[in-house]
Amino acid sequence: xxxxxxxxxxxxxxxxxxxxxxxxxxxxxxxxxxxxxxxxxxxxxxxxxxxxxxxxxxxxxxxxxxxxxxxxxxxxxxxxxxxxxxxxxxxxxxxxxxxxxxxxxxxxxxxxxxxxxxxxxxxxxxxxxxxxxxxxxxxxxxxxxxxxxxxxxxxxxxxxxxxxxxxxxxxxxxxxxxxxxx
Numbered sequence: 001x002x003x004x005x006x007x008x009x010x011x012x013x014x015x016x017x018x019x020x021x022x023x024x025x026x027x028x029x030x031x032x033x034x035x036x037x038x039x040x041x042x043x044x045x046x047x048x049x050x051x052x053x054x055x056x057x058x059x060x061x062x063x064x065x066x067x068x069x070x071x072x073x074x075x076x077x078x079x080x081x082x083x084x085x086x087x088x089x090x091x092x093x094x095x096x097x098x099x100x101x102x103x104x105x106x107x108x109x110x111x112x113x114x115x116x117x118x119x120x121x122x123x124x125x126x127x128x129x130x131x132x133x134x135x136x137x138x139x140x141x142x143x144x145x146x147x148x149x150x151x152x153x154x155x156x157x158x159x160x161x162x163x164x165x166x167x168x169x170x171x172x173x174x175x176x177x178x179x180x181x182x
Contacts, residue, residue, distance in 0.1 A: 001074060004061065008053030009078040013085025016046035016152065020089050024098065032109045043152045046082060050075045050156060051163040058167055071164035079156025087148045094144060103135040 019042035023030065030038055054075050058066035066074075093099055110131055114124050138144050 001057065001061065001070075004053055004057045005074055005077040005081065008049045008056065009081025010085070012046045012049035012053075012078060012082035015049065016043060016082055016086045017089040019046065020086065020093070024093065027099070032106065039151075040155065043086075043155045044159070047079065047152075047156045047159040049082070050078045050159045051167070053078045054160075054163045054167045058169060065169045066167060067170075068164050068168040071167050072160055075160025075163050076157060079153060079160050083149050083153040083156060086152045087145050090148045091141065091145060095141065103138060107131040107135060 020039075023035075023038055023042070027035065054066065054071045057074050058064065058071070062070070094102060107128065111124060111128050114127055119127075138147070
């Protein structure tokens, strides 16, 4: 199980990191609204390796069968490894100076959305203060890493659940054979 999880987790993590780095030069063109769509689309593409990892385990290690629980565990672990790769890549981007003005641009974007929606000046000021506090908190690498990890991981967990449901397969025993738990 360890080899399958590491192999597919690192492949998925490499894909998600590469796609993030490829989109980085286009961040200003893509913008924050479409950035969410691009970001989560790349996550789903990278997390497709969860399905292939579970299938590989079922076919090569499980002799053609895998329980829902085992498939979910494998898929979840692949999602953890991939999400850790995503987090590490973002930490390098954010703290390595590749996007030094990210927080300022995000704050300006959110305040601009509020102004465009016709929010009161008091609401705008409150939101701007909240964003400033968040920006200060986000400078802490541990908090930054935790918040970054929870972006992709739920997506990976959903794909792990779906993959486990699709790929679970009970061992087909012939007459007189006893099933062995894998």
